[in-house]
Amino acid sequence: MVDSENFAIADLFSLAGKTALVTGGSSGIGLNLAKGLLINGVRVVIASRKQEKCDEALQELAPLGEVSAFAADVTKPEDRAALLEFCGAKLGSLSILINNAGSNWAAQLQDYPDEGFDKVVSTNLNAVFSLTRDAIPLLELAATEEDPARIINIGSMDGLQVPIVQRVPTFAYSASKAALHHLTRTLAVDLGPKHITVNAVAPGFFASRMTDFVFDKYLSDIEDECPLHRIGRPEELVGIVTYLASRAGSYTNGTVIPVDGGTSVSKGKRDWME
Amino acid sequence: MSLFSLEGKVALITGSTKGIGKAIAEQMAKHGAKVVISSRNQDACDEVAAEIEANGGEALAVACNINYPEQLQALVDATLAKWGKIDALVCNAALNPFFGASQDIPDEAFDKIMRANIGSVHKLCQLVLPGMAKAGGGAVVIVSSIGGLKGTDKLGAYAISKAADMQIARNLAVEWGKDNIRVNCIAPGLIRTDFARALWENPEIYEATVSKYPMRRIGEPEEIAGAAVFLASAAGSFTTGQTIVIDGGGTIAG
Ligand SMILES: NC(=O)c1ccc[n+]([C@@H]2O[C@H](COP(=O)([O-])OP(=O)(O)OC[C@H]3O[C@@H](n4cnc5c(N)ncnc54)[C@H](OP(=O)(O)O)[C@@H]3O)[C@@H](O)[C@H]2O)c1
Numbered sequence: 001m002v003d004s005e006n007f008a009i010a011d012l013f014s015l016a017g018k019t020a021l022v023t024g025g026s027s028g029i030g031l032n033l034a035k036g037l038l039i040n041g042v043r044v045v046i047a048s049r050k051q052e053k054c055d056e057a058l059q060e061l062a063p064l065g066e067v068s069a070f071a072a073d074v075t076k077p078e079d080r081a082a083l084l085e086f087c088g089a090k091l092g093s094l095s096i097l098i099n100n101a102g103s104n105w106a107a108q109l110q111d112y113p114d115e116g117f118d119k120v121v122s123t124n125l126n127a128v129f130s131l132t133r134d135a136i137p138l139l140e141l142a143a144t145e146e147d148p149a150r151i152i153n154i155g156s157m158d159g160l161q162v163p164i165v166q167r168v169p170t171f172a173y174s175a176s177k178a179a180l181h182h183l184t185r186t187l188a189v190d191l192g193p194k195h196i197t198v199n200a201v202a203p204g205f206f207a208s209r210m211t212d213f214v215f216d217k218y219l220s221d222i223e224d225e226c227p228l229h230r231i232g233r234p235e236e237l238v239g240i241v242t243y244l245a246s247r248a249g250s251y252t253n254g255t256v257i258p259v260d261g262g263t264s265v266s267k268g269k270r271d272w273m274e
Numbered sequence: 275m276s277l278f279s280l281e282g283k284v285a286l287i288t289g290s291t292k293g294i295g296k297a298i299a300e301q302m303a304k305h306g307a308k309v310v311i312s313s314r315n316q317d318a319c320d321e322v323a324a325e326i327e328a329n330g331g332e333a334l335a336v337a338c339n340i341n342y343p344e345q346l347q348a349l350v351d352a353t354l355a356k357w358g359k360i361d362a363l364v365c366n367a368a369l370n371p372f373f374g375a376s377q378d379i380p381d382e383a384f385d386k387i388m389r390a391n392i393g394s395v396h397k398l399c400q401l402v403l404p405g406m407a408k409a410g411g412g413a414v415v416i417v418s419s420i421g422g423l424k425g426t427d428k429l430g431a432y433a434i435s436k437a438a439d440m441q442i443a444r445n446l447a448v449e450w451g452k453d454n455i456r457v458n459c460i461a462p463g464l465i466r467t468d469f470a471r472a473l474w475e476n477p478e479i480y481e482a483t484v485s486k487y488p489m490r491r492i493g494e495p496e497e498i499a500g501a502a503v504f505l506a507s508a509a510g511s512f513t514t515g516q517t518i519v520i521d522g523g524g525t526i527a528g
């Protein structure tokens with residue numbers, strides 16, 4: 001049972017002493033999340049496919065706290081097993097798993113290849129399922145009733161509505177993210193009794209390698225569709241992840257939280273009612 | 275400054291002498307906000323304000339029944355007279371005077387729920403948001419309920435009012451986004467307060483209830499307060515129009 005007195009003394013948003021794995025932590029959103037976690041006292045492992053990207057990220061992260069990197073392709077079973085073994089050795093247990101690695105493929109419908117569709121779904125959905133399933137023992141080592149272990153899946157606003165930038169269609173991407181949101185809910189119900197919460201964050205537009213090409217052409221359209229009239233700032237994803245991973249978020253389970261400046265709740269410019 | 279700091283901000287919280295509202299006021303004060311404590315009972319407001327001040331916070335106690343628009347106006351006026359601005363508006367108080375089938379609810383009870391629960395949120399936003407916009411922005415947090423997400427055979431009118439909260443958040447997020455005002459709901463599941471005492475005080479009823487929840491327990495008021503601080507602070511500054519469900523996964527579990 002959670003004791004109310006507990007909350008009064010501890011900082012509601014403290015992450016100090018926790019451990020985390022951030023997949024895709026070598027660039028963009030994942031790299032920023034790793035920074036946020038380290039600054040707040042979390043011991044972190046990042047993973048991505050390319051050794052040089054891992055090395056570069058590590059240089060940037062090392063001054064902020066206790067961090068290591070492991071080159072692994074989350075779509076490969078042998079890489080996932082080695083990554084989790086590395087996490088066990090480095091961290092002992094996992095209090096936070098952030099499934100952030102993701103990929104995209106954009107092409108017109110007639111030209112959209114099966115291989116592209118498969119690649120996106122296997123990275124954004126299948127690999128999240130497999131890695132999460134195999135990480136349960138490490139998460140259980142950190143999980144208690146007062147302070148559950150946390151799985152945070154990085155979904156997308158595109159999994160909530162048809163993507164805004166329709167001129168470069170991303171069929172597999174938006175479908176994989178919608179599926180990831182629902183996987184989040186089913187895992188949450190399954191893992192709740194083990195004191196592991198599962199939630200998803202659905203970002204709107206944030207600057208990264210993945211979005212550079214879109215911003216070049218469509219930044220003003222994107223801003224027009226957003227009630228706050230801007231793209232997101234890195235610390236705004238650190239904020240939601242800190243909430244979800246701290247005591248403040250310990251009863252939040254199975255949710256999909258859009259962090260999109262209100263874009264997905266706005267009827268926007270694509271107006272059919274008037 | 276920390277992402278979750280409310281240093282220098284003024285927060286007005288309705289229904290903040292007990293339960294969820296009190297936890298929100300305490301945590302907001304702990305994170306640096308000056309807080310306005312409010313409920314129908316001035317003595318209770320004074321008591322909670324004194325507690326917060328004793329813990330090093332700053333608080334103003336103003337009684338206000340959300341069922342009366344003129345009292346909402348007086349609440350906002352008193353806050354502005356004291357501190358000159360409102361950075362965070364937390365619409366938390368709500369009432370539920372009827373339990374039973376929609377067929378049987380008296381007109382007066384239905385009207386009262388709509389006026390107090392929906393009307394007070396609408397009116398407070400009308401009173402507060404223009405000033406908030408002029409000051410450069412701010413946040414509204416509406417305490418809705420998971421009752422507004424599913425059909426119910428006993429709490430129909432209350433659930434309508436809680437679903438309306440979610441639509442108010444979407445509308446006002448769109449209307450006020452350009453002024454850097456964010457509007458969100460929190461939808462709690464069963465939380466340990468007087469409001470829901472009947473469901474957690476008796477161990478048998480409690481066990482039967484939580485056996486259906488993935489986390490096998492109900493929530494504590496502080497587990498709602500964290501989301502309110504998040505939404506009012508820089509950490510939540512790209513989150514608007516949303517409803518954050520905090521129920522341990524109870525609703526999606528069916
Ligand atoms: N940026 C946005 O506006 C936005 C919006 C909504 C959602 N998202 C989501 O946020 C997440 C991060 O994206 P981002 O924008 O930060 O893109 P990014 O800069 O391209 O980062 C993607 C990261 O994932 C890694 N990665 C890709 N495939 C991998 C694999 N098979 N195994 C292991 N690591 C892999 C990449 O490193 P390697 O190349 O070394 O593998 C890189 O570190 C994604 O899930 C994306 O869908 C982004």
Ligand SMILES: NC(=O)c1ccc[n+]([C@@H]2O[C@H](COP(=O)([O-])OP(=O)(O)OC[C@H]3O[C@@H](n4cnc5c(N)ncnc54)[C@H](OP(=O)(O)O)[C@@H]3O)[C@@H](O)[C@H]2O)c1
Nearest residue numbers: 289291292293294313314339340367368419465467469470
């Ligand atoms: N507890 C739950 O399980 C739960 C679940 C979902 C949603 N909620 C929502 O959470 C909010 C707070 O509920 P709670 O559980 O914290 O209830 P609570 O512990 O009973 O506290 C209610 C607070 O509101 C005040 N209040 C009651 N009627 C009022 C009125 N007409 N005008 C102004 N203030 C009034 C009360 O003080 P006075 O009586 O002195 O006025 C008290 O400060 C409500 O919106 C409720 O619908 C609660």
